[in-house]
Amino acid sequence: MTTPNGKSAAADASASAALRAKTEVARLISYIVFGLGSVYLSIRAGELPTSRWEPLGAGSFPKLVFAVLAVLCLIASVRAVIDIRKAGQLDGLAHAFGQWVKARRISFAMFGLLVVYLLALPVAGFSLATFVFLLITQLLIAGISKKTLIQSIIAALIFSVGLNILFAEVFNVFLPRGVLFAA
Amino acid sequence: MFRKIAVAAGLMAAAIAGPAQAQDYPEKPIEFIVPWGPGGGSDTLMRIVAQGLADETGKAVPVINMPGVGGNVGLAEFAKRPADGYTVSQIHEGLLISNGTGITDLNWDSFMPIALVTSSPQYLTLSKNDNFSNFEEMVAYAKENPGAVRAGVTLAGVPHLHMAMIEDAFDIEFSYVGYEGTGQRIRALVGGNIDVAIGDVSSAGQFVENGDLVFAAVGMPERTEEAPDVPTFGELGHDLDLAVTRGVVLPKGTPQEIADALEAHLEKVMQREDVRSKVTNVGSAPMFLGQEEYKTYLGKLSDTVNRLVGKLEG
Amino acid sequence: MLDAFISGAHQVFAFDTLIYMLIGSIAGIVAAAIPGFTVTMAIILTLPLTFAMDPLQGVSVMLSVYVGGYTGGLISAALLGIPGTPSSVATTFDAYPMARGGEPGRALSLGVWSSFFGTVISTIVLIVAAPPLALLAVKLGPWEYFSLIVFALTIVASLVGNSLMRGLIAGVIGLGLATIGPDPMMGRPRLTFDSDLLMPGLPFLVVLIGIFAISQLMSEVEDHGKGKGSDALIPDVIEFKTWAVMREVLMRPVNLVRSSLIGVFIGALPGAGGSIANLLAYDQAKRGSKKPEEFGKGTPDGVIASEAGNSATAGGGLIPMIALGIPGSAVDAILMAALMVHGISVGPRLIMDNADLAYGMFVAMVVASLMMLVVCVLSMRLFLRVTDIPKQFIVPTVMICCVIGAFALNNRVTDLYLLGAIGLVGYGLKSLDYPLAPLVLGVILGPIAETNLRRALMSDADWTVFFTRPISAVLLAAALLSVIFSVRSVLKMRKKDRPATDEQDGD
Secondary structure: OOOOOOOOOOOOOOOOHHHHHHHHHHHHHHHHHHHHHHHHHHHHHHOOOOOOOOOOOOOHHHHHHHHHHHHHHHHHHHHHHHHHHHHOOOOOHHHHHHHHHHHOHHHHHHHHHHHHHHHHHHHHOHHHHHHHHHHHHHHHHHOOOHHHHHHHHHHHHHHHHHHHHHHHHHHOOOOOOOOOOOO | OHHHHHHHHHHHHHHHOOHHHHHHOOOOOOEEEEOOOOOOHHHHHHHHHHHHHHHHHOOOOOEEEOOOHHHHHHHHHHHHOOOOOOEEEEEOHHHHHHHHOOOOOOOHHHEEEEEEEEEEEOEEEEEOOOOOOOHHHHHHHHHHOOOOOEEEEOOOOHHHHHHHHHHHHHOOOOEEEEOOOHHHHHHHHHOOOOOEEEEOHHHHHHHHHHOOEEEEEEOOOOOOOOOOOOOEOOOOOOOOOOEEEEEEEEEOOOOHHHHHHHHHHHHHHOOOHHHHHHHHHOOOEEEEEOHHHHHHHHHHHHHHHHHHHHHHOO | OHHHHHHHHHHHOOHHHHHHHHHHHHHHHHHHHOOOOOHHHHHHHHHHHHHOOOHHHHHHHHHHHHHHHHHHHHHHHHHOOOOOOHHHHHHHHHHHHHHHOOOHHHHHHHHHHHHHHHHHHHHHHHHHHHHHHHHHHHHOOHHHHHHHHHHHHHHHHHHOOOOHHHHHHHHHHHHHHOOOEEOOOOOOEEOOOOOOOOOOOOOHHHHHHHHHHHHHHHHHOOOOOOOOOOOOOOOOOOOOOHHHHHHHHHOOHHHHHHHHHHHHHHHHOOOOOHHHHHHHHHHHHHHHOOOHHHOOOOOHHHHHHHHHHHHHHHHHHHHHHHHHOOOOOHHHHHHHHHHHHOOOOOOOOHHHHOHHHHHHHHHHHHHHHHHHHHHHHHHHHHHHHHHHOOHHHHHHHHHHHHHHHHHHHHOOOHHHHHHHHHHHHHHHHHHOOOOOHHHHHHHHHHHHHHHHHHHHHHHOOOOOHHHHOHHHHHHHHHHHHHHHHHHHHHHHHHHHHHHHHOOOOOO
């Protein structure tokens, strides 16, 4: 899957035609990405071996599904192009994109932290990785001050070390321990 | 770099849990990886065995379900665990078949088989229909109409192997319909959507008692206690051993002392009255084969699978 | 029969059984309320404890976890906009807007009462009609299942939001995502590109958490220039109006009964379950409503439909289990295993051989739903405190819960990477105004449709069987009618909207 990047839509449904056109450009990109991806997957699914046990093999269903997806994306793209040409006013696209990302900087920062956290989890173990993730994320959202720092440290401790103990001792569910402290 | 740390940590762990500790084994909880989802036959049986092992050793034995790709995801993860006796897992016939059909490179000898603990006898089960009501009639009908008898199986799974063994021995031909799991097959059999399937006492016993289904034959050397009226395949002309046997395994490279200690514990577990009755209650038979016997059994099983695996490949 | 009933009731009303059931009820509600934690998980954790109990006592405790679990999902759906369980996807559509609109107490009360009545209605159906319904469910072959799923797919039209086209694309993406991983018939990998990550496929729960929870949490911290992010998610207004809301629910008997019956029937079909029932009930409520345009904006009817529908699957799921010994879901299979461990064989003879147990289970269902009601009403104030907690604590902590839930499901680290990837895709789709519910519906229905289609053709290579088996034909006709109905209402809406607002949205 590719990351569809583009502009918010729900928030600015009532905004100007220019903004709609820009949103539509972002959607057009997503239609094209999904369309090309589904064409590729449909072809790959068609290459799957058939079976002697059944008339439909492993490939038939995914082939059909991705073919339908490709057709839908094609129709959607054509409509999007028509709409964009009708509305025009595509200047300032880069600026609009910049604004869009800026409003979501914390969202993306948090996602980046999540990715780092997930990668670190099997190595550093649940307690440590979670503690660091929670602490940074909380401060990221609330801003750094003496009060938020203390609150965040306490909350992070409870939900990292505390949760780990709860799961291991009470439920016998073992969260990733990490190789650093394997013993 | 992570790999280095991992190796170092592994060595450290190995050093701490060295062979000297074998007589004290286990000193901490043993994780039991069941490579199947919750609620199935393997899960239920292994939870009973795990509970028994916990009672026997006084250490917790948490069951961890790791389902996926016919048990192969859990076993692949298990193979990577430290070989210190604190992670155990379970295999059955399915692994040998997955290996034979090329779904996984793992086989029974990728692990250290410790003990075979339960065996579930499998019955050839017939739906109520107009064409046959016992084994001989079914064979006669199938010979007259090749491919007309619809058999519900897990394609390329244990029931498929069992059906292939029956086809092979009695020279008949089924047409196959794929189902996932015994519960689904029995449901389809009761609903009349298929004609024959492999079933067991826990899933089909009451339907047979009620007259909705017929047990045509049992894949055991002798008739079973639960269904004494059902003939064995041997009585019907060909000896066939159709059972799902479940055994406990350790990762390869576990110190022999640990393996012996676990074997001894499991032997005692399988003698416990509560474990035996629970295993019987869920339609299986408690038993015990130690390391050597289990390996011999698996070797023999492997030959059967390899002989028939060509019939399963799609 | 009366003897058996009294004997069963007697066992359930023992003091220690009631205490255990109360604990079970709370555990079920809490587990389901946390996004990523499931009822199945809670039941597995209860299983070993029930080994030591009497059979009926053990099953009663598990039933109270089960019933509590079908309600708990409501809490995070209403307060966080994240479905706590797969069964509460449709609850987010109206309960969350209602809570955000300043009525979180009303949203919760509505859901709790609907769940209660849904469970009770399903238990009544279970007691009255279990054997014939179970026999009907068992007769359904792959043809009927496939046609039913085709019908269920047509409800995408009710879930599409602003654009039919993007709704369809999202639904088909869902169908496609579900084909990645082992082929459901042969177990061979497909479209996995030899990657360990994709080899086991995309677990439904991971997709659900990623699509709804991660993307929702990411949008919570968007900064639209309205001040710093340390404020609470929902304005602090706490009003329950418990009894007024009960009347409100009972004043909508058609919706309540229809949604509950949908839940019972879907629950009684092995393999379907609550994750479909809530969406189907919502769809039918929207179509049956005189004001369909209010759905999705916080109408009580939407909350009632979804919660009554999903809770009614609890009783529905027991129908094939008690009547025939056929489990309808993983949870039912665990319940059955718990009985079997105690030496009770479950099958068509259960009601005859162990009548006190069967009737005891009916009694336990009613007791469990009462307990759920009491626990929820008493603790609602506590749940609502969640809305006072500042964002900086809620958002990261809920994210951690999602990570734990996604991991504990199958104990696979690779599922966590999938969670991250799907979360980002979900956020992107949400930003571009793709509706997310159709995608989840596609992921649920895709595998059922595919296996039954292939199974049908293996049983009989003739395609026309789909039209000659009566139930299958009726379901396909219903699907066709449903499509015609949707197209008509889309055209009508468009005619109404066009000149007034000039809202053209790609279709």
